[in-house]
Amino acid sequence: MSATFTAGPLSPAKSRPNEAIAKETPPPFPFSLLSKCTSLRQLQQLHALAIKSRLQHQPPLLAKLITSCPPSAMDYARHLFDQIPDPDVVLFNTLSRGYSRSDDPIQSVAVFARMLDAGVGPDDYSFPTLLKACASAKASEEGRQAHGAAVKLGFADNIYVLPTLISMYAECGELKVARALFARTDGRCVVSYNSMITACVRSSRPGEALALFRELQATGLEPTDVTMLSLLSSCALLGALELGKWIHEYVRKNGFGSFVKVNTALIDMYAKCGSLEDAIGVFDEMGSKDTQAWSAMIVAYAIHGHGGKAISLFEEMLKEGIKPDGITFLGVLYACSHSGKVEEGLGYFRGMRGRHGVIPGIKHYGCVVDLLARAGRLGEAYEFIDGLPMQPTPILWRTLLSACGGHGDVDLGKRAFERILELDDTHGGDYVIISNMCASDGRWEDVNRIRRLMSERGAVKVPGCSSIEVDNTVHEFFSGDGKHPQSEAAHRMADEVVERLRSVGYVPDTSRVFHVDMGEEEKEASLRYHSEKLAIAFGLINTPPGTTLRVVKNLRVCGDCHSMAKLVSMAFDREIVLRDLNRFHHFKDGSCSCGDFW
DNA sequence: CTAGGGTTAG
Numbered sequence: 027m028s029a030t031f032t033a034g035p036l037s038p039a040k041s042r043p044n045e046a047i048a049k050e051t052p053p054p055f056p057f058s059l060l061s062k063c064t065s066l067r068q069l070q071q072l073h074a075l076a077i078k079s080r081l082q083h084q085p086p087l088l089a090k091l092i093t094s095c096p097p098s099a100m101d102y103a104r105h106l107f108d109q110i111p112d113p114d115v116v117l118f119n120t121l122s123r124g125y126s127r128s129d130d131p132i133q134s135v136a137v138f139a140r141m142l143d144a145g146v147g148p149d150d151y152s153f154p155t156l157l158k159a160c161a162s163a164k165a166s167e168e169g170r171q172a173h174g175a176a177v178k179l180g181f182a183d184n185i186y187v188l189p190t191l192i193s194m195y196a197e198c199g200e201l202k203v204a205r206a207l208f209a210r211t212d213g214r215c216v217v218s219y220n221s222m223i224t225a226c227v228r229s230s231r232p233g234e235a236l237a238l239f240r241e242l243q244a245t246g247l248e249p250t251d252v253t254m255l256s257l258l259s260s261c262a263l264l265g266a267l268e269l270g271k272w273i274h275e276y277v278r279k280n281g282f283g284s285f286v287k288v289n290t291a292l293i294d295m296y297a298k299c300g301s302l303e304d305a306i307g308v309f310d311e312m313g314s315k316d317t318q319a320w321s322a323m324i325v326a327y328a329i330h331g332h333g334g335k336a337i338s339l340f341e342e343m344l345k346e347g348i349k350p351d352g353i354t355f356l357g358v359l360y361a362c363s364h365s366g367k368v369e370e371g372l373g374y375f376r377g378m379r380g381r382h383g384v385i386p387g388i389k390h391y392g393c394v395v396d397l398l399a400r401a402g403r404l405g406e407a408y409e410f411i412d413g414l415p416m417q418p419t420p421i422l423w424r425t426l427l428s429a430c431g432g433h434g435d436v437d438l439g440k441r442a443f444e445r446i447l448e449l450d451d452t453h454g455g456d457y458v459i460i461s462n463m464c465a466s467d468g469r470w471e472d473v474n475r476i477r478r479l480m481s482e483r484g485a486v487k488v489p490g491c492s493s494i495e496v497d498n499t500v501h502e503f504f505s506g507d508g509k510h511p512q513s514e515a516a517h518r519m520a521d522e523v524v525e526r527l528r529s530v531g532y533v534p535d536t537s538r539v540f541h542v543d544m545g546e547e548e549k550e551a552s553l554r555y556h557s558e559k560l561a562i563a564f565g566l567i568n569t570p571p572g573t574t575l576r577v578v579k580n581l582r583v584c585g586d587c588h589s590m591a592k593l594v595s596m597a598f599d600r601e602i603v604l605r606d607l608n609r610f611h612h613f614k615d616g617s618c619s620c621g622d623f624w
Numbered sequence: 625c626t627a628g629g630g631t632t633a634g
Contacts (some may be wrong), residue, residue, distance in 0.1 A: 186626040220627040287629040322630040392632040
C-alpha cells in the first residue's frame with residue numbers, strides 16, 4: 027500500500043540537518059486504536075507509535091495504554107507504569123483495575139498498598155477496584171482488610187463503595203456479612219438492592235432474590251435493567267417459567283426490551299425453563315446481537331438436544347463476523363457431545379486456538395473427554411486426560427467414570443474411580459456410580475467394599491430433589507420424604523401411576539438401587555418415591571388434563587424414572603419437560619427428545 | 625471508573 031505513496035528516492039534521515047528533524051511535526055497518534063488493542067504485540071506497536079509521536083511521557087496516554095493492556099500482559103502494563111515519575115490516584119487505579127481483571131487479581135491489593143505508601147489518597151474509584159479484585163480472587167481475608175481500610179478512611183458508606191462491598195462479601199461466600207451490611211444501610215439505593223439481589227442469585231438463593239425484589243417495589247424505588255438481569259437469573263435457576271414470562275412482560279412495559287444483556291438473559295431464562303420456542307422468539311427479535319447473545323442461543327439449542335441446530339447457528343455466527351469466545355466453544359462442544367457428533371466436535375476443538383484465537387481451558391478439555399467417552403471411545407478419553415498439559419480436576423475423571431457406567435466398562439471405570447479418590451474422596455455420587463456398575467456385573471464383594479469405603483471416608487450422597495411449578499408456586503419434593511403438605515397424595519398417586527403403567531409394560535428397574543441389603547419389595551418402594559416421580563405425580567393430580575408438566579431435578583435423571591416418564595407421556599397423554607442437572611428431556615407420545623442418549 | 629446477561633462434568 028504505502029509504496030504507491032512513496033514515489034521517488036527515499037531520503038535517508040542522516041542527509042537532513044538535525045534542525046529539520048526537530049521542527050518536523052511528529053506523526054499523529056492513532057488514539058482510536060487504543061480500545062481495539064487485544065494482544066501484547068498490538069500494545070507494543072502502539073507504544074512504539076507513542077514514542078514516535080513523542081507522547082511517551084504523557085501520563086494520560088500512558089494511562090490509556092495501561093487500560094488497553096490485555097489481562098495476560100500485565101507485566102508490560104507494570105513496565106509502562108514504572109516509567110511514570112509521580113503517578114496520581116487515577117494512574118494507580120488504572121493499574122489496579124488492570125490487575126483485578128488479570129489472572130493475578132490479588133496484585134491489585136499490592137498496588138493499593140503502594141499507593142498509600144506513596145502518600146497518594148484513594149478516591150471514589152479506588153475502593154471499588156480493590157474490592158472487585160478481592161471478589162474475583164475470592165480472597166475474603168484481603169477483602170475484610172480492604173473493608174477495614176475503607177471504614178478508617180471514611181469510604182465505607184460511599185455510594186460507590188457500599189454495593190461493591192456487598193458483592194465482594196457475597197462472592198467470597200460470606201452472604202451473612204453481605205446481608206448485615208445491606209440491612210444496616212439507611213437510605214438504600216437501587217444499586218445496593220441490585221447488589222444484594224445478585225448476591226442471592228450467586229449463592230443459589232433465588233427465592234430470597236425474588237423477595238428482595240418485592241421489597242424494592244414496596245419502597246417505590248425504580249428497578250433498573252440490572253435488576254431485571256438478576257431476576258431473570260433467579261427464574262432460570264428455579265425453572266419458573268410463569269414468573270419468567272411475567273418479568274418478560276414487565277421488561278417490555280418498562281422499556282428494558284432493547285437492552286442486549288436483558289434479551290440475552292431472557293434467552294437463557296426461557297431455555298432453562300424449558301421453552302425453547304420462546305428463547306428463539308427473543309433471539310429472532312433482537313436488533314443487534316453480540317457474542318454472548320449468540321452463545322446463549324447456541325447453548326439453548328444444545329441443552330434441548332438440537333446439536334445440529336446449535337452447530338449451524340455457530341456457523342451463521344461466524345458468517346456474520348461475530349467472534350466466538352471460550353464460552354461459545356463450550357456450547358458448541360457440548361452440543362457435539364450430546365448429539366454424538368464426535369468428529370465435528372474434535373474438529374472444532376482443534377480449530378480453537380489457530381483459527382479463532384481462543385485458548386482452550388480445563389472446561390474445554392472436559393468437553394472433549396465427554397465427547398469421546400460418551401461415544402464409547404473410553405480408552406482414548408483416558409489417554410486424553412492423562413496427557414493433558416495441566417493437572418486434571420476430579421471432574422474430568424468423573425466424566426469418564428460416568429461414561430464407563432453408561433457403557434458398562436467396569437474395569438476402566440474402576441481405574442477412573444481410583445484416580446478420583448486420589449484427588450477428592452468426599453463425593454458420594456462417585457461411589458454410587460461405581461458400586462452400581464459392580465452390582466450390575468454381579469460383583470457383590472466389590473459393592474460391599476465400596477460401600478464401606480464410602481462411609482469410612484465420610485462421603486455423602488446429595489439427596490435427590492425435584493420441583494414443579496403449579497399455579498405460580500414452586501413445589502419441592504425430596505426422594506422418599508413426606509415434607510410437602512400434599513406429599514401423602516403425591517405418594518398415593520405415584521403408587522397409582524406405577525400400577526397403571528405396569529399394564530403398558532413398565533417393569534421397575536431395581537438393578538441400580540444402591541442399598542444392597544434391601545429386599546426386592548423395599549427396592550421397588552424406594553424407586554417408586556424418587557423425587558422426580560413424586561413431582562410428576564403431584565403435577566398429574568393438580569393440573570387439568572393435557573397441561574405440560576415442567577419438572578426440575580437437581581441431579582441427573584435415573585434410568586428408571588426416564589423410562590417411566592416416557593410411558594406417562596403416552597398413558598396419561600401429557601407432555602413432560604424435565605430439566606436435568608445439565609439438559610432437558612421432552613417426553614411426548616412415549617419417547618424422549620434426548621433419544622435415550624444422555 | 626458502583627450493581628450486571630451467555631460457563632464442561634456430577
